[in-house]
Amino acid sequence: MPKARAEIDESLKWDLTSIFKEDQDFEAALEAVKKRLPELQAFQGRLSESGSMLLSATELEMELSQEIEKIYVYASMKNDEDTRLAKYQEYQSKATSLYADFATATAYFEPELLAFPDGLFEDFLTDETGLKLYEHYFERLFTKKAHVLSQKEEELLATASEIFEQSSSTFEVFDNADIKLPEVENEAGEKLQLSHGNYISLMESKDRKVRKQAYEALYSNYQQYQHTYAKTLEGNVKVQNFKAKSRHYSSARRASLSGNFIPEQVYDVLLEVVNDKLGLLHRYIGLRKEILGLDDLRMYDIYVPLTETDYKFNYQEGVEKAEEVLAQLGEDYLAKVKRAFADRWIDVEENAGKRSGAYSGGSYDTNAFILLNWQETLDDLFTLVHEMGHSMHSAYSRESQPYVYGDYPIFLAEIASTTNENLLTEKLLAEARAEGDEDKEFALLNHWLDSFRGTVYRQTQFAEFEQIIHEADWEGEVLTSDFMNQAYAKLNEKYYGLSASDNPEIQYEWARIPHFYYNFYVFQYATGFAAATALAEKLLYGDATDLEAYLAYLKAGSSAYPLEVMAAAGVDMTSSSYLESAFELFEKRLDRFEALVKKGVYGRG
Numbered sequence: 001m002p003k004a005r006a007e008i009d010e011s012l013k014w015d016l017t018s019i020f021k022e023d024q025d026f027e028a029a030l031e032a033v034k035k036r037l038p039e040l041q042a043f044q045g046r047l048s049e050s051g052s053m054l055l056s057a058t059e060l061e062m063e064l065s066q067e068i069e070k071i072y073v074y075a076s077m078k079n080d081e082d083t084r085l086a087k088y089q090e091y092q093s094k095a096t097s098l099y100a101d102f103a104t105a106t107a108y109f110e111p112e113l114l115a116f117p118d119g120l121f122e123d124f125l126t127d128e129t130g131l132k133l134y135e136h137y138f139e140r141l142f143t144k145k146a147h148v149l150s151q152k153e154e155e156l157l158a159t160a161s162e163i164f165e166q167s168s169s170t171f172e173v174f175d176n177a178d179i180k181l182p183e184v185e186n187e188a189g190e191k192l193q194l195s196h197g198n199y200i201s202l203m204e205s206k207d208r209k210v211r212k213q214a215y216e217a218l219y220s221n222y223q224q225y226q227h228t229y230a231k232t233l234e235g236n237v238k239v240q241n242f243k244a245k246s247r248h249y250s251s252a253r254r255a256s257l258s259g260n261f262i263p264e265q266v267y268d269v270l271l272e273v274v275n276d277k278l279g280l281l282h283r284y285i286g287l288r289k290e291i292l293g294l295d296d297l298r299m300y301d302i303y304v305p306l307t308e309t310d311y312k313f314n315y316q317e318g319v320e321k322a323e324e325v326l327a328q329l330g331e332d333y334l335a336k337v338k339r340a341f342a343d344r345w346i347d348v349e350e351n352a353g354k355r356s357g358a359y360s361g362g363s364y365d366t367n368a369f370i371l372l373n374w375q376e377t378l379d380d381l382f383t384l385v386h387e388m389g390h391s392m393h394s395a396y397s398r399e400s401q402p403y404v405y406g407d408y409p410i411f412l413a414e415i416a417s418t419t420n421e422n423l424l425t426e427k428l429l430a431e432a433r434a435e436g437d438e439d440k441e442f443a444l445l446n447h448w449l450d451s452f453r454g455t456v457y458r459q460t461q462f463a464e465f466e467q468i469i470h471e472a473d474w475e476g477e478v479l480t481s482d483f484m485n486q487a488y489a490k491l492n493e494k495y496y497g498l499s500a501s502d503n504p505e506i507q508y509e510w511a512r513i514p515h516f517y518y519n520f521y522v523f524q525y526a527t528g529f530a531a532a533t534a535l536a537e538k539l540l541y542g543d544a545t546d547l548e549a550y551l552a553y554l555k556a557g558s559s560a561y562p563l564e565v566m567a568a569a570g571v572d573m574t575s576s577s578y579l580e581s582a583f584e585l586f587e588k589r590l591d592r593f594e595a596l597v598k599k600g601v602y603g604r605g
Contacts, residue, residue, distance in 0.1 A: 058137075082352070194218060230481035328540075368395050
């Protein structure tokens with residue numbers, strides 16, 4: 001049983017008093033912003049009067065947005081400490097409502113701005129020097145001109161935002177709260193209630209009967225309710241296509257990518273290169289079959305660990321190893337990492353009611369906090385350096401940029417975190433080789449190859465499916481469960497080289513993937529992992545200018561377009577070269593892994 005939160009040492013909890021000393025301070029801040037929202041209305045219809053009027057409106061919007069972010073972060077993280085507490089559930093609800101009220105109060109801003117006659121903004125820029133700070137911000141807004149609607153239409157869409165979220169909300173409630181999964185048996189023959197939380201651990205069981213039973217039990221649910229899941233996903237796809245058509249985009253994919261100023265070429269190049277490299281994945285799957293000694297590898301055999309090496313880290317060991325690895329990024333970077341540990345940015349241990357998983361959070365005015373649920377595994381060490389990568393990216397951006405550019409776009413979000421993972425992998429592999437410990441080397445290679453498979457290959461598979469269903473709905477195809485089952489089964493067979501007929505349950509996997517409600521988000525995991533692989537190679541084998549370029553990327557925030565930021569760091573993401581580089585490393589490590597298998601090394605030290 002997890003401990004109660006009160007039983008956990010204070011040094012292992014994040015310090016949210018650095019945001020608000022007491023809950024009353026949060027409540028006061030929330031009420032203060034609420035009272036100020038009407039001030040925004042004073043500028044409605046007046047943005048075109050003068051440069052000073054536009055500047056005043058912009059500064060007020062930024063000021064209130066900055067405060068609301070801090071309020072939301074506090075409420076959200078207090079709720080995550082123990083999700084059972086009604087007080088902090090209410091706090092989060094109030095903060096969410098405040099965001100919605102702010103969006104409604106500022107709905108006039110973009111339509112009014114984009115109705116400016118040609119040349120007016122340039123005149124304002126000349127007359128009002130204070131607008132220079134926001135020049136790139138406005139430039140980004142003006143690129144949307146063809147896709148922003150009238151003020152009344154924008155207000156209508158803003159008001160309907162909760163309606164648009166209904167398919168996603170229904171999926172979440174149905175999948176997480178209403179569905180009761182069947183009972184299964186663990187390795188000891190004990191009955192237990194199958195859940196999303198224990199499913200992965202059952203799929204990692206050394207007992208194939210346990211894996212098969214858990215797999216079939218889980219997917220029996222998605223088979224039984226496939227039509228309901230199809231309706232919720234179809235509803236979400238229709239919303240995205242409706243919004244894209246309303247805003248005069250050629251596709252939902254184009255609408256989504258344009259929000260981050262990413263050309264569709266980036267998506268297309270990813271699909272093209274990954275499809276071209278499926279042979280490497282088939283090789284890795286073949287090795288898994290050989291190591292497990294199976295004649296008939298199935299999808300429920302994909303996640304079982306191939307190594308039995310007891311490779312664990314307690315938290316203090318994890319901290320020391322993280323500092324040792326991240327020292328490669330320079331004294332300033334390491335100093336920030338040490339500050340994160342010393343100033344209690346990190347909530348380390350699991351406690352009853354605590355949100356599961358891990359993340360890096362915070363706002364412009366707060367520390368870049370990290371939530372963990374430390375279990376002393378190798379994965380926990382990787383999670384620590386991964387989330388530290390996010391937090392250092394946030395810290396550098398916030399310290400280097402004004403608020404308007406102090407956050408980085410989603411497209412860049414997974415790159416810094418995964419670069420850290422790559423640096424850790426190389427460090428641990430070098431240590432294993434130096435020690436002559438082939439069992440440890442095998443375990444590390446297996447971990448990295450599985451990460452690559454799960455991120456680059458699997459997320460690209462998801463991205464391809466997401467494109468298929470949006471295009472089908474756009475063309476008038478009805479997204480029945482049969483349509484999605486067949487499309488997904490065909491894709492899965494192509495990616496894994498395992499026949500659909502031998503793995504009939506996998507056709508329902510689309511129904512359990514929450515990311516399909518995130519609107520063309522998943523491809524960025526794959527591009528981010530590949531770009532991070534390229535950057536890590538530069539940091540490991542390049543010179544001081546490569547490190548300087550990398551730190552400049554961390555500091556850039558949103559002060560330039562994402563592809564410009566990456567190009568300055570040395571990665572052209574419109575080209576296939578960074579992907580080819582990542583697959584070269586995958587093949588190199590796969591070759592070494594295969595050589596160890598031929599020697600009979602299976603990580604059983």
